[in-house]
Amino acid sequence: MILSQQPPEIRAEQILEVQDLTKMFGGVKAQDQISFSIEKGIVCGLIGPNGAGKTTLFNMITGIYRPDAGKVIFNGKDIKKTPVHRLVKAGVARTFQHVELFSSMTLLENIMVGMHVRTKAGFWAAVTRMPAMKKEERDSRRRAEALLEFTGLSTDTHKMAGDLPAGRQKTAQIARALASDPLLLLLDEPAAGLNAVETHALGKLIQKIKESGITMMLVEHDMSLVMGMSDKVVVLDQGKKLAEGTPRQIQRNEAVMSAYLGNG
Amino acid sequence: MMTDKNKYIWIEYLGFICAVSAFGLVTENTYYLQIMTFIGINTLLGLGLNMLMGYTGQVSLGHAAFYGIGAYTTAILSGTYGINPWLALVCAVAAAVLIAFIVGLPTLRLSGYYLAMGTLGFGMIVNIVIREWADVTGGASGFVGIPVLEAGPLVFMAGPGYYFLVWGIVCVAMIICRRLLASRTGRALRAIHDGEKAAVAIGINTHFLKLEIFMFSAALAAVAGFLYAHFVLFISPESFGFMFSIKIVTMVVIGGMASVWGALLGAAVLTLLPEVLHGFAEYEMIIFGTVLMVVMIFMPQGLNRGIMDMIRTARRAKA
Amino acid sequence: MQEIVQYLFSGITTGAVYAVIAVGLSMLYSSTELINFAHGEFVMIGALAMVTLWVRLSLPLPLAVAGAVAAGCILGLVFERLAIRTARNPKPITLIIITVGAGIFLKGAAMIVWGKDPFSMPSFSSHESIEIFGAALLPQSIWIVTAALVLAGGIHLFLKQTLTGKAMVACAVNKKAAWLSGIPSEKMGILAFGISAGCGAVAGIFIAPITMSSYDMGTILGLKGFCAAMIGGLGSLWGAFAGGLLLGILESLGAGLISSGLKDAIAFVLLLLILYIRPGGLFAAKEAKRF
Numbered sequence: 014m015i016l017s018q019q020p021p022e023i024r025a026e027q028i029l030e031v032q033d034l035t036k037m038f039g040g041v042k043a044q045d046q047i048s049f050s051i052e053k054g055i056v057c058g059l060i061g062p063n064g065a066g067k068t069t070l071f072n073m074i075t076g077i078y079r080p081d082a083g084k085v086i087f088n089g090k091d092i093k094k095t096p097v098h099r100l101v102k103a104g105v106a107r108t109f110q111h112v113e114l115f116s117s118m119t120l121l122e123n124i125m126v127g128m129h130v131r132t133k134a135g136f137w138a139a140v141t142r143m144p145a146m147k148k149e150e151r152d153s154r155r156r157a158e159a160l161l162e163f164t165g166l167s168t169d170t171h172k173m174a175g176d177l178p179a180g181r182q183k184t185a186q187i188a189r190a191l192a193s194d195p196l197l198l199l200l201d202e203p204a205a206g207l208n209a210v211e212t213h214a215l216g217k218l219i220q221k222i223k224e225s226g227i228t229m230m231l232v233e234h235d236m237s238l239v240m241g242m243s244d245k246v247v248v249l250d251q252g253k254k255l256a257e258g259t260p261r262q263i264q265r266n267e268a269v270m271s272a273y274l275g276n277g
Numbered sequence: 278m279m280t281d282k283n284k285y286i287w288i289e290y291l292g293f294i295c296a297v298s299a300f301g302l303v304t305e306n307t308y309y310l311q312i313m314t315f316i317g318i319n320t321l322l323g324l325g326l327n328m329l330m331g332y333t334g335q336v337s338l339g340h341a342a343f344y345g346i347g348a349y350t351t352a353i354l355s356g357t358y359g360i361n362p363w364l365a366l367v368c369a370v371a372a373a374v375l376i377a378f379i380v381g382l383p384t385l386r387l388s389g390y391y392l393a394m395g396t397l398g399f400g401m402i403v404n405i406v407i408r409e410w411a412d413v414t415g416g417a418s419g420f421v422g423i424p425v426l427e428a429g430p431l432v433f434m435a436g437p438g439y440y441f442l443v444w445g446i447v448c449v450a451m452i453i454c455r456r457l458l459a460s461r462t463g464r465a466l467r468a469i470h471d472g473e474k475a476a477v478a479i480g481i482n483t484h485f486l487k488l489e490i491f492m493f494s495a496a497l498a499a500v501a502g503f504l505y506a507h508f509v510l511f512i513s514p515e516s517f518g519f520m521f522s523i524k525i526v527t528m529v530v531i532g533g534m535a536s537v538w539g540a541l542l543g544a545a546v547l548t549l550l551p552e553v554l555h556g557f558a559e560y561e562m563i564i565f566g567t568v569l570m571v572v573m574i575f576m577p578q579g580l581n582r583g584i585m586d587m588i589r590t591a592r593r594a595k596a
Numbered sequence: 597m598q599e600i601v602q603y604l605f606s607g608i609t610t611g612a613v614y615a616v617i618a619v620g621l622s623m624l625y626s627s628t629e630l631i632n633f634a635h636g637e638f639v640m641i642g643a644l645a646m647v648t649l650w651v652r653l654s655l656p657l658p659l660a661v662a663g664a665v666a667a668g669c670i671l672g673l674v675f676e677r678l679a680i681r682t683a684r685n686p687k688p689i690t691l692i693i694i695t696v697g698a699g700i701f702l703k704g705a706a707m708i709v710w711g712k713d714p715f716s717m718p719s720f721s722s723h724e725s726i727e728i729f730g731a732a733l734l735p736q737s738i739w740i741v742t743a744a745l746v747l748a749g750g751i752h753l754f755l756k757q758t759l760t761g762k763a764m765v766a767c768a769v770n771k772k773a774a775w776l777s778g779i780p781s782e783k784m785g786i787l788a789f790g791i792s793a794g795c796g797a798v799a800g801i802f803i804a805p806i807t808m809s810s811y812d813m814g815t816i817l818g819l820k821g822f823c824a825a826m827i828g829g830l831g832s833l834w835g836a837f838a839g840g841l842l843l844g845i846l847e848s849l850g851a852g853l854i855s856s857g858l859k860d861a862i863a864f865v866l867l868l869l870i871l872y873i874r875p876g877g878l879f880a881a882k883e884a885k886r887f
Contacts, residue, residue, distance in 0.1 A: 098480045101480025107478060109474075115468050117470065118468075122467075126464040126467075135462060136462055139459075193479060334687060335689070394867065398823065398864035399868065401816075401819060409855070526693065566699070566701025566702070567697070569694070570679055570697040573697065574694060
């Protein structure tokens, strides 16, 4: 459905395996021996009270932080030493809690720049403007337009990214992440700040993305969204994994309930 | 800034080419021609640095060194050894790019002040080497005997000939910059400018891109040095020291970062200012220092952007 | 052998001056995360102020020293107020250029006030040089090294023992936490600037008798102070001190044994080496700090 240029191949059943992942900041254990895995094609929810270490986990999966101990295995490969840009090329993409669209570019250009890892034209190609480079530009543009259509943002194609309303900016971030043809898409609180209508639309989009074969992991506080969309849920509390299972199992889990409601 | 529609760009360029050509054909006053030629050379110097500072947020405090490498490489190769100057140009650019790679590789990996310091140190070293290696460079007394540029039947002497040579090269450089900015590389650059964290997250190799732009700016500076050497036919280390590196930075700051026309504006202001302030030569440093501080405190994006922002705010206030 | 001892003496002397300059830079960085590219000009101001106060106006030595240091400190505070504080949302590149601009401004102002000609200044004590191992040790050298040690030691004690000093360290380590604990980070910034500028002035005061003082002496001294601070590890007090001494000695040995013309390049070659091999500096933590 989504046009692709040289997408990475899926090499393993478990798209992501996290083993005994540990991260210290100063004397604080932000992540304490966390282990879980995500099968390809599912939606995995990551929940937990504030400060549980969810964004830190994302940062370690996407290569922004290096773990102090433990492994992250993506698509069969240990990615401990992989720099971020190579990870994106290997098929990991993410969005941020606070929207970080590029404000000096139009929405279309934002999506096009998301394709950076799947395109080739470099310095010399830009300067000489050979036919191959022009073709790549045309293809990129067409693909970006298709992505905007897929995510329902076509009407804003040529608007400056910063001028869009907040909800559409969040969707645009997802479109930009999709532009890199990921195997695994990490969404950091995609529903934060969205109203009920927008959240519903987000749910539909996540469903569409799942149908196109992309595995997703999502951090969310909106329980109905997470429980409704996820095939599996991982619960973190104070850096430790508290529970892992289907949404129904998690909803019945006592430890989870006390972590959220708090009992001192 | 960067969302020019295509047709406007061509009109801008056409207007620019017409203005430059008209000036060159009409003016007979050699002094004015000389000034304009210098503006052209300084624009080349500022163009690359403008992109570096504007898009990657890095500063080079030793850019005069690349300028000097361009000038002295051609002076030595074509003056002392009689090698064809155009070949010397290739060598000069290659040398500058190589050195930029060596200096930039470790320093651009880290964010913040490191490139500034590395280029500062490197700039001082080059200046000292030029001064001390008197056998080759002529030392503090300078290098005499730089040949005049020729290309087949054309001889480029100071005057309209050189004026058109310099501005022709400036045009080419501007087109290169524009093409760069309108491409995949340009989008990546603008992404780094708008939000480096997000740029990294979508897979842009920011380290490599910054290095590329730094090398490009070094190449342009070397070309400018080449043109300078074959224009004035005599060079000395004073022209390539720390103060000149600061002047180039000032050009970019005043003209406006991340702007091709900004490089031109900055070069024009900084070339004309000393001529205008001839009587106030003593105050040059105080004026420079004040301008740098004031512009950076109140209009960190540069003068042209700052003025445009003020106009925009004024318009909004009226509406 | 005797030559090497001579080089060592002069190396330690200039090294002590570099050390003081580097300490000022390093301390400012560790308190405010700012690199002051105008630092060298405070050295120049200290030196030229001494020329005016001690030589021209013939004030007694301690008064002249106090006056010159005060001049440096006051300038530092003014600079902090006007230039640094008023900058809105400064990115590193903005701050770099502001401090560079300030340095050039100070240089230009000094040129107008004191003119272009260099001044010489007599030593603080008029003793003859002492002979050790066949090499001559100038009494001014003893003054300089002593002053450097006293200054560094004083700052060390200030940071470790006094409440204000500990507050400054807290600010350097974690500004937000310090602020939450009630430490006024603005005042700390002002204090840091004052101390830093004061260090610069002290360096200038003590170097004036050994070299000629002029309006443009500050640039290269500031740059070498940088290199020394980077070599030792930015933010480390004794690292800066050691870096300064190391630089002075290497420079002196290099000038004597290899070539005196390339002497100035040694500092920058060392800087580039450090940036390549160990950007954090010799005595700082392994991982290079991100500014």
